[in-house]
Amino acid sequence: MIEKMECSKCRRDAVIYQRYSGLHLCEQHFNRDFEAKAKRAIRDHRWIVSGDTVAVALSGGKDSSAVLYFLHNLLHERRDVRLMAITVDEGIDSYRDPEQARSIADSIGVPWVTASFRDEYGITLDEIVGRKGTNLSCSYCGVLRRALMNRLARENGVTKFAYGFNLDDEAQSVLMNVLRGDPERLTRPVREVEGMVPRIKPFMYIPEREVALYAFLHVEGFDLAGCPYAGDALRGDVRGLLNDYTWRHPATKNALVNLGEALREPERVTGEGLRVCERCGEPCGRVCRTCQVLDEMQGRT
Numbered sequence: 001m002i003e004k005m006e007c008s009k010c011r012r013d014a015v016i017y018q019r020y021s022g023l024h025l026c027e028q029h030f031n032r033d034f035e036a037k038a039k040r041a042i043r044d045h046r047w048i049v050s051g052d053t054v055a056v057a058l059s060g061g062k063d064s065s066a067v068l069y070f071l072h073n074l075l076h077e078r079r080d081v082r083l084m085a086i087t088v089d090e091g092i093d094s095y096r097d098p099e100q101a102r103s104i105a106d107s108i109g110v111p112w113v114t115a116s117f118r119d120e121y122g123i124t125l126d127e128i129v130g131r132k133g134t135n136l137s138c139s140y141c142g143v144l145r146r147a148l149m150n151r152l153a154r155e156n157g158v159t160k161f162a163y164g165f166n167l168d169d170e171a172q173s174v175l176m177n178v179l180r181g182d183p184e185r186l187t188r189p190v191r192e193v194e195g196m197v198p199r200i201k202p203f204m205y206i207p208e209r210e211v212a213l214y215a216f217l218h219v220e221g222f223d224l225a226g227c228p229y230a231g232d233a234l235r236g237d238v239r240g241l242l243n244d245y246t247w248r249h250p251a252t253k254n255a256l257v258n259l260g261e262a263l264r265e266p267e268r269v270t271g272e273g274l275r276v277c278e279r280c281g282e283p284c285g286r287v288c289r290t291c292q293v294l295d296e297m298q299g300r301t
Helices: 027-045 062-075 098-108 117-121 125-132 137-155 167-180 183-187 208-218 233-248 252-262 289-297
Strands: 016-018 023-025 053-057 082-089 112-116 160-162 191-193 267-269
Touching: 016 208, 023 027, 027 062, 027 208, 053 062, 062 082, 062 098, 062 160, 062 208, 082 098, 082 117, 082 137, 098 112, 112 117, 112 137, 117 137, 125 137, 125 289, 137 289, 167 183, 167 208, 167 233, 167 252, 233 252
Parallel strands: 053 082, 053 160, 082 112, 191 267
Antiparallel strands: 016 023
């Protein structure tokens, strides 16, 4: 028989045990703790200000669905901030129907817009993988998805893009850069680039398992399946290594995220060194990666 644990703050049944804090929390105190951490991240980084239009990059998974619910709860009474959701359909068969994301946005009461690789680029990610294999599928998808999301955001007056990246994601990225010996990525300043909608990450201090619990408590119909092409071997190895180490040293992920932030200094880039691509109209460096990928898919390179 499994013994029920009481909340450390009241006598209700606990729904979670936080090893890093030593606390058992009931649903009520878990929600308070979770939302306080997300609010602190927003406040400390000054991520949302009066006049903002915030868009959630809504995939239909647990993280993005949870951040949409949280931000709606936080902002729905404010007249000076607008919230919406944007979904990009990459074209992956049997994986996350965009209508699932629409249903989540509708149930929360948030305006929703969508676009697809097929309509925008004339090709799906399934077709890209069919031509190029899975080794670089995430790279191709990332380039095309970011460009399309950024264009949709600008067309809808979005000033901040909210992503569901959690503590585990952030800690894994820092450790991956350490293991690669990549000082440039570790110390690259957080930049605001003209023409690129800034990203915000309200859940960056919250463990993945707590984000999942928050989603289960508040959102119906989200998808737990992972992308079938997300085969980053290094991230998978780092995830396992970090989870094992964190079991023995519970504050490790927080320490890595704090390290990553300490190594970066905020920097504003006004567009110097950037240009607007004559073909796609997106801001880019010397080479437009979006057009470069599309040329490669169409055999023009």
